[in-house]
Amino acid sequence: MEATTSPQAVQSGWAAFWKATRRALTGYTARTLLQGLLTIWAVMTFTFVLIRQMPSNPVQIEAERIVREELVSYEEAYSRAASLFDFDPNQPIIEQYVEYLAKLIRLDFGQSITSAGTPVLDQILQYLPWTVFSVGLGLLISFTIGIFVGMAMAYWRGGILDNVVTALASILFGIPNYIIALLIILILGVQLKLFSVAEALGRVDPTIEPGFTPEYIGSVLSHAILPVVTYVSATVGGWILTMKSSTIATLGEEYVTVAQARGLSQWRVLTAYVGRNAMLPLVTRLAISIGFVVGGSVIIEDIYRYRGLGKFLTTAIVARDYTSMQGVFLVIAVSVVVANMLADVLYGALDPRVRVGKEQ
Amino acid sequence: MSISDSTILSVQDVSISYLAHRGKVRAVSRVSFDLHQGESLALIGESGCGKSTLNLGIIRLLPKTGRIDQGKILYTTRDGRVVDVLGLSEREMREFRWAECAMVFQAALNSLNPVIRVRDMVYDTAQAHGRHDRVQIRKRMLELFRRVRLDPERVFNAYPHELSGGMRQRVLLALGVLLNPQVVILDEPTTAVDILTQRTILEVLRELRAAMGFSIIFISHDLSIAAEMADTVATMYAGEIVEIGPVEELFYRPRHAYTLGLLEAVPKLSVGAQELVSIPGSPPDLIEPPPGCKFHPRCPFVTERCRREPPPLVEEAPGHRVACFESARVLAHSQPVR
Structure with a gap:
């Protein structure tokens, strides 16, 4: 009796374990996480191969620099450059990939190729806050303006505000952000001399001691103004137009009329019934935009000499610093994936209709 | 202002028009009728004959392009005062809506905000009319839900999408009488539901009316429902009342x-x-x-x-x-x- 029951018990124990595992893997959260990891891995692999397909490699670039500056033969420059870096361009790409992957699993981003001895992660962490600060602030301002202006336009549809802002927003929406950046420098800085171009560039006045002093914070803010203004003007049009159309759609909903018929105050209808519902699709977009905060600043930071992650990336690309580029791309991929997950969670929290897995 | 004793609502010579690109659309022209205490008036007629416009006009919630060109809408308050609804200030109008005259819209499916719980819409409505005692409001609402044959606790805490079409219609009906209005306007209350749900809604409506004594303005394409529910029937054609009379007379x-x-x-x-x-x-x-x-x-x-x-x-x-x-x-x- 005992002999026959115990294998069965073991078996059913295993069956239960497998069942639980399978359920966990098919569960919504687990599936999303797995999908995210897979996406990050795919992006990582693609960029790994692609950046090595770019013409030249770090050693050749450095050798060319030495040739230009010191008038030595290319062979000599090449051997000097090769000895500077801890990087062998002739190593098979598969070997490089496996080595990189093995390190990455331990969250080691490797060392920078061109500044030998500096961990890529340290550099990223040094540059990242500046970008998150400037682009994030721009996004926040842009989103807030978009929500309020878009709603006002929908309310007074066909009025002067609506017509003027719609035209303006469409124009702004159509101009790429780097053109706006150049126009700001050329027109406001050079022509109208509203600010000194030389002083405005960079991310902070290097002569001021870093710290929680009013001078330092003031300098940080004043240097962030130009990039922030650029981000805002390049994106605000999109937010305004989206919010306007979303609000118009919501205003036509029956439940808004019913809310008015119930005698709710105009303000209550505006906030709890129109505003809240009209914002739903935008909140998702906001979450996704947060993902692009890191990657969306490359050219702007270059134009304004704003030393953030974007500037770091361009420098790395010019020098073909494979590991640094790889690190930045990885950060971008991770933030986009995480932002998408955040958007899902947020939408579920705001709209009960799409909440998943709660009923089970 | 002439108005007889038992008259709650007296619509006198009301015209409503919409501004369209082609010109002025006379959606309602020179409509007059009296609604007495406890009376049930059915408005029948084809789509686009001005029934809904007339009712939106009574609570002054016409779309932006709509305008009330002329007429009076006299309303007798509980303390016997007679007021012209068209002369009320924005604030007075807000208080008039739902507390004096509630409107249950057609297709209740879209009448409830999908992202707000039923209970929050209930509290919202009560608070807009100065009733802040949540315990009291909850008690009354649960009682009304019970009367319209809903599972009170579950419905009170539900989101609209968790309820069926018939349930939502009854939620709106119960919510409509929450503030004990004297007039309830029902715009096609049984259009989007099946025949059995339709029966339930009509029965529930009759019971509520018997218990609370409100007057009803009832819009319907369905003549059998009008015959069953109404004391008085008015036929509307092209924005005008062309015939009005007691239900047996007219039918x-x-x-x-x-x-x-x-x-x-x-x-x-x-x-x-x-x-x-x-x-x-x-x-x-x-x-x-x-x-x-x-x-x-x-x-x-x-x-x-x-x-x-x-x-x-x-x-x-x-x-x-x-x-x-x-x-x-x-x-x-x-x-x-x-």
Whole structure:
């Protein structure tokens, strides 16, 4: 009796374990996480191969620099450059990939190729806050303006505000952000001399001691103004137009009329019934935009000499610093994936209709 | 302001128009009727005849392009004062809505905000009218939900999408009487639900009305429901009331060709297989309505006079008013049918 029951018990124990595992893997959260990891891995692999397909490699670039500056033969420059870096361009790409992957699993981003001895992660962490600060602030301002202006336009549809802002927003929406950046420098800085171009560039006045002093914070803010203004003007049009159309759609909903018929105050209808519902699709977009905060600043930071992650990336690309580029791309991929997950969670929290897995 | 004792709502000579690109659409023209305490008035007529516009006009929630051009809407408050709804300030109007005159819209599916729980909409409504005692409100709402045969606790805490169409309609009905209004306007309350749910809603409505004594304005395409629910029926055509009278009068002795047409278009179980007669043509253009009687292009009883002058609304039997020159012929024609 005992002999026959115990294998069965073991078996059913295993069956239960497998069942639980399978359920966990098919569960919504687990599936999303797995999908995210897979996406990050795919992006990582693609960029790994692609950046090595770019013409030249770090050693050749450095050798060319030495040739230009010191008038030595290319062979000599090449051997000097090769000895500077801890990087062998002739190593098979598969070997490089496996080595990189093995390190990455331990969250080691490797060392920078061109500044030998500096961990890529340290550099990223040094540059990242500046970008998150400037682009994030721009996004926040842009989103807030978009929500309020878009709603006002929908309310007074066909009025002067609506017509003027719609035209303006469409124009702004159509101009790429780097053109706006150049126009700001050329027109406001050079022509109208509203600010000194030389002083405005960079991310902070290097002569001021870093710290929680009013001078330092003031300098940080004043240097962030130009990039922030650029981000805002390049994106605000999109937010305004989206919010306007979303609000118009919501205003036509029956439940808004019913809310008015119930005698709710105009303000209550505006906030709890129109505003809240009209914002739903935008909140998702906001979450996704947060993902692009890191990657969306490359050219702007270059134009304004704003030393953030974007500037770091361009420098790395010019020098073909494979590991640094790889690190930045990885950060971008991770933030986009995480932002998408955040958007899902947020939408579920705001709209009960799409909440998943709660009923089970 | 002349108004009889038991009259709650007196609509006098009201015209409503919309501004369209082509011109002014006369959606409601010179409509008058009285609604008495506890009375149930049904408005019948084809789509686009101005029924819904009239009701939105009463609570002054017309779309932006809509305007009330003339008329008075006199309302008798509980303490016996008579006020013109069209003269109320924005704030007074807000207080009037729902507390004095509630409106249950057609297709209740979209009448509730999908991202707000039923209970929050209940509290919202009560608070807008200065009732902040949540415990009290909750108690009353649960009681009303019980009366409309809903599971009170579950519905109170639910999101709209968790309820079926019939349940939502009853939620709205219960919410409509939360503040104990004197007038409840029901715009096609049974359109989007199946026949059994329809029955439940009508029964529930009757019970609520018996218990609370409110008056009803009822919009319906469905003549059988109108016959069942209404004390008085008004036929609307092209923005005008063309016939109004007690329900048996109007249904058994119709005097307007349009009312007769509507009745003949309904299949009758008692008579057996019989050809249905529909009304030829479609409702007229309200920007440039036909001269004379607006129904004349579709009317089988038309005469030369109908094409020239618009018929006035005349009382031909006690409480039965009709705007038709040929009402005697219509009446004579309608008799053999029944």
